[in-house]
Amino acid sequence: MGRFILRRLSHGLAVLLAVATLTFVLMHITPGGPFDREQRLPPQVMANLYAKYHLDQPLWKQYLLYLKGLMRGDLGPSYKYLHRTVTDIIASTLPVSGLLGILALGFAIVVSLPMGLLAAYYHNSWADRWCLFLATLGISLPNFILGGMLIWFFSLQLGWFQAGRWGSPASMVLPTITLGAAPAAYLSYLLRSTLIETLGEDYIRTARAKGLKETVVLFKHAMRNSINPILTVMGPLLAALVTGSFVVEYIFAIPGMGRFFITAVTDRDYPMIMGVTLVYSALLVGANLAVDMLYSVTDPRVKTQ
Amino acid sequence: MLLTLGSCSPSSEQVQETTFRVNLGTEPPSLDWSRATDHVSFNVVVNLMVGLTEFDRDLKPTPMVAKFWEVLDGGKKLLFHLRDDVRWSDGKPVRAQDFVYSWQRLLNPETASEYAYILFDIVNAEEYNQGKIKDPALVGLRAVNDRTLEVRLKYPAPYFLAITTFEVTFPQRQDMVEKFGERWTEPANIVTNGPFLLESWKHENEIQLRANPDFYLGKPAIDRVQMVMVNEKTTALAMYERDQLDFIDNKSIPIFEKRRIARRPGYRVVPQLRGYYYGFATNRKPFDDVRVRKAFALAIDERVFPKVLHGGEQPIKSWIPPGMLAYNKEIGLSFNPSAARRLLAEAGYPNGQGFPTVTLGYNTDESHKMVAEAIQGMWKNNLGVLVRLDNQEWKVYLSRLLRDPPHVFRLGWGADYPDPNNFMNLFTSNSGNNNTRWKSKRYDELVEQAARELDPEKRIELYDEAQRILCETDVPIVPLFVTTEATVLNPRYTGLELNSMARLMLRHVRLKEPST
Numbered sequence: 001m002g003r004f005i006l007r008r009l010s011h012g013l014a015v016l017l018a019v020a021t022l023t024f025v026l027m028h029i030t031p032g033g034p035f036d037r038e039q040r041l042p043p044q045v046m047a048n049l050y051a052k053y054h055l056d057q058p059l060w061k062q063y064l065l066y067l068k069g070l071m072r073g074d075l076g077p078s079y080k081y082l083h084r085t086v087t088d089i090i091a092s093t094l095p096v097s098g099l100l101g102i103l104a105l106g107f108a109i110v111v112s113l114p115m116g117l118l119a120a121y122y123h124n125s126w127a128d129r130w131c132l133f134l135a136t137l138g139i140s141l142p143n144f145i146l147g148g149m150l151i152w153f154f155s156l157q158l159g160w161f162q163a164g165r166w167g168s169p170a171s172m173v174l175p176t177i178t179l180g181a182a183p184a185a186y187l188s189y190l191l192r193s194t195l196i197e198t199l200g201e202d203y204i205r206t207a208r209a210k211g212l213k214e215t216v217v218l219f220k221h222a223m224r225n226s227i228n229p230i231l232t233v234m235g236p237l238l239a240a241l242v243t244g245s246f247v248v249e250y251i252f253a254i255p256g257m258g259r260f261f262i263t264a265v266t267d268r269d270y271p272m273i274m275g276v277t278l279v280y281s282a283l284l285v286g287a288n289l290a291v292d293m294l295y296s297v298t299d300p301r302v303k304t305q
Numbered sequence: 306m307l308l309t310l311g312s313c314s315p316s317s318e319q320v321q322e323t324t325f326r327v328n329l330g331t332e333p334p335s336l337d338w339s340r341a342t343d344h345v346s347f348n349v350v351v352n353l354m355v356g357l358t359e360f361d362r363d364l365k366p367t368p369m370v371a372k373f374w375e376v377l378d379g380g381k382k383l384l385f386h387l388r389d390d391v392r393w394s395d396g397k398p399v400r401a402q403d404f405v406y407s408w409q410r411l412l413n414p415e416t417a418s419e420y421a422y423i424l425f426d427i428v429n430a431e432e433y434n435q436g437k438i439k440d441p442a443l444v445g446l447r448a449v450n451d452r453t454l455e456v457r458l459k460y461p462a463p464y465f466l467a468i469t470t471f472e473v474t475f476p477q478r479q480d481m482v483e484k485f486g487e488r489w490t491e492p493a494n495i496v497t498n499g500p501f502l503l504e505s506w507k508h509e510n511e512i513q514l515r516a517n518p519d520f521y522l523g524k525p526a527i528d529r530v531q532m533v534m535v536n537e538k539t540t541a542l543a544m545y546e547r548d549q550l551d552f553i554d555n556k557s558i559p560i561f562e563k564r565r566i567a568r569r570p571g572y573r574v575v576p577q578l579r580g581y582y583y584g585f586a587t588n589r590k591p592f593d594d595v596r597v598r599k600a601f602a603l604a605i606d607e608r609v610f611p612k613v614l615h616g617g618e619q620p621i622k623s624w625i626p627p628g629m630l631a632y633n634k635e636i637g638l639s640f641n642p643s644a645a646r647r648l649l650a651e652a653g654y655p656n657g658q659g660f661p662t663v664t665l666g667y668n669t670d671e672s673h674k675m676v677a678e679a680i681q682g683m684w685k686n687n688l689g690v691l692v693r694l695d696n697q698e699w700k701v702y703l704s705r706l707l708r709d710p711p712h713v714f715r716l717g718w719g720a721d722y723p724d725p726n727n728f729m730n731l732f733t734s735n736s737g738n739n740n741t742r743w744k745s746k747r748y749d750e751l752v753e754q755a756a757r758e759l760d761p762e763k764r765i766e767l768y769d770e771a772q773r774i775l776c777e778t779d780v781p782i783v784p785l786f787v788t789t790e791a792t793v794l795n796p797r798y799t800g801l802e803l804n805s806m807a808r809l810m811l812r813h814v815r816l817k818e819p820s821t
Contacts, residue, residue, distance in 0.1 A: 032700025035419065037342070038717060040707070040737045042422045044435045052417040082335040083487045084508070092508055151543055163543035164535055166510070253535035255509035268700055 008292070012285035019281045020070070020274065024063055027273050034079040034268040053079060066274065076271030086275035090257060094279065096166065097244030097256035100175055105241050107180035108187055116191025121218065123196055131188065138185025147178040147251040164253040175252045179245050183237055187230060194226040228299055235291035239283040243276070322528040325798065325814055326549065328541045329532045330556035332509045336490040338472045339411045342419045347472045348809040349532065352514060354499040356475040357385055357404070358466060360804060364628060364723040366466045370399055370476070380461025380759050385454040391521045393478060393496045401448035403476035409441040410482070411473055420473040423721065426462045463759050464724035471722050500525045500812035509534060526815035542566070551795040554803065555616070558791055560672060563615040571794040574617035578626050578720035578805045579788045580728065583680070586710045587781050588742040591661060596652040598780040601713070602638045603645035604687035605680055610786045613675050618786040623776050624728060626787045628805050630761060631725045631768035637776040637784065642687040649688055657689025665692045666711030668702040673715055676785070706740045714740065717788065720806060725768050726756045732775060732782065743781035748774045
């Protein structure tokens with residue numbers, strides 16, 4: 001197991017380096033610079049800015065400088081938020097996005113498990129059709145529409161929740177539902193189809209023929225074998241959810257990291273682009289590793305040697 | 306954490322603290338007024354600080370920290386005499402040295418301030434910023450004593466007083482900036498001299514201000530200000546309607562809601578010193594022909610813009626915006642489709658026949674698209690020419706304007722300080738912001754002369770002639786309208802008047818008397 005983890009970690013580092021290099025090159029070849037404004041700056045003022053941030057150096061030197069900083073855990077200064085480092089910004093926004101992401105994932109699991117089970121167990125019944133309908137709705141409704149509808153109904157019409165912002169537990173309800181709806185729908189779809197397949201297997205028939213209780217058949221035998229596809233998607237899903245959603249954070253004015261995936265690029269805030277990309281990649285690598293390790297628990301066929 | 310003391314219902318007792326709630330839209334990029342460049346940051350700074358002067362309603366600089374000033378040496382020397390009762394929030398008096406330090410810091414190449422150029426009229430300021438001079442003492446700035454600031458200019462600059470209203474010229478405390486470095490603007494470290502104090506700053510979330518009991522003009526009527534950062538307009542508007550905000554402006558009103566919001570009590574439209582124009586690439590065919598440029602300008606009926614954008618936009622034909630010195634509504638080409646067709650025919654394109662495919666460029670944005678489509682329609686109907694619309698992401702668009710502008714392009718220009726020099730300079734031959742590639746020696750001369758002329762009447766004459774060249778004779782640009790801020794103030798409050806520089810000045814805000 002230890003050797004497996006080590007090997008995977010070194011692969012992960014290689015992936016991160018590749019991501020860093022590619023992002024660095026791509027963002028520098030994108031037209032437009034961090035200090036391009038409607039009111040174009042005089043050349044000497046621009047030169048001072050470029051000198052301050054080493055943008056006057058050749059690209060390979062800038063890249064090496066960045067890597068050198070990275071080794072020390074320094075993600076550089078933000079070009080947009082002048083008094084804050086990228087590390088500061090990520091340290092204050094990632095926990096918010098993380099909490100929202102975990103809540104949304106929790107919501108997705110709590111909703112999708114019973115829905116998927118119900119739909120698979122009562123396959124082709126009205127319950128199945130209702131679950132399918134809800135799941136289709138959850139997947140196809142864009143979250144900016146869902147968020148807007150929730151604000152309109154629960155905040156403006158009923159007055160139950162505030163219209164935006166983050167802090168009290170009540171303020172987390174609408175964003176959690178908005179962010180969690182699509183994953184909930186997706187997971188319930190997935191669970192339904194794998195469960196239907198599993199429930200048709202011979203060993204389930206054997207278990208039933210042996211007179212086992214239906215709950216034992218369902219939860220002990222069928223569920224265990226249907227859980228792996230769910231775990232597979234859980235890794236990337238978790239990484240995507242905890243690094244924040246631009247749209248949901250934007251609609252509800254949540255001080256999370258998601259917005260920086262867009263604004264860092266539109267601002268050409270180079271260190272910020274690198275920072276959020278690397279954090280996202282690192283979480284993705286980490287989550288996939290965790291899922292692989294979980295496989296060995298849920299599926300004895302998977303060896304981690 | 307959310308603060309819940311925000312609301313203050315009409316029935317509240319007087320003892321309850323009043324908190325005025327506004328939406329900043331986004332996180333302020335910097336509260337360091339030497340380095341800030343944007344409205345969001347300045348809207349916070351303007352409530353924390355006062356400088357030498359401030360605008361009055363007529364946009365004339367009036368005394369603040371400067372009690373009065375003397376213009377000497379034919380306009381090349383300014384002596385500011387400072388009040389002795391303005392204090393920093395730590396109790397120390399505001400001194401002339403604080404201005405000298407702040408201005409030198411703005412010019413210091415290591416600060417890398419984007420607005421350093423605003424002080425380039427001062428002797429040796431540009432040279433110091435370029436690094437040609439290392440000693441800041443050589444810059445034409447001096448604290449004669451604690452109460453007297455001397456500024457020496459390279460040449461007479463009638464607009465220089467207006468520059469002293471600009472936030473980047475506010476004083477700074479050398480000891481604090483040097484002690485805390487990059488962190489000097491955090492609430493625990495910052496020292497200010499204005500009507501409000503920075504109480505807390507939760508990044509990407511909210512800023513809280515507290516009334517400064519020792520402000521030299523007296524403590525403001527509202528006790529606190531909560532400035533939230535809600536980006537999405539629909540959400541911000543919902544917050545206003547749920548009584549979570551007391552004031553909203555363009556940042557909080559989606560275009561499609563403007564007509565509905567216009568019926569609300571407390572609604573007001575404030576024209577801004579911000580021009581919106583279309584420029585022609587005058588070095589490219591067919592717009593190298595002035596007849597074509599004129600034809601395109603004459604074919605635009607500028608009255609449609611308020612109907613398209615619903616924000617009470619003010620159509621303009623000349624470049625200096627209403628409210629500014631030398632604004633002249635008689636200058637410019639008025640809508641005249643038949644004259645437009647005639648000119649286009651003279652240029653060799655009768656009814657648009659044989660006209661090459663040309664592109665109208667703008668940066669991706671709903672309102673720019675609506676304007677572009679309206680103009681595309683007018684050119685089609687009035688000239689028989691179909692232009693191709695081409696939108697690009699903002700920074701891609703800006704770099705394209707620099708390298709290879711489209712035939713026709715959209716841009717705007719907002720005043721840093723309300724003087725026509727700030728607007729007319731834009732289209733001089735050596736201006737880095739002149740994307741039209743148009744050059745006129747006479748225009749350059751007039752703008753230069755007007756910038757050095759101290760007599761307002763003579764300045765107006767010079768700008769009139771320059772504007773005629775720009776908007777009637779050579780037409781490298783077509784001014785379209787000045788933008789506006791649609792604002793709604795909670796009817797419980799009064800005293801908030803957004804000025805035409807879109808500054809959110811809160812020190813006069815107060816609750817209305819219960820009887821009103």
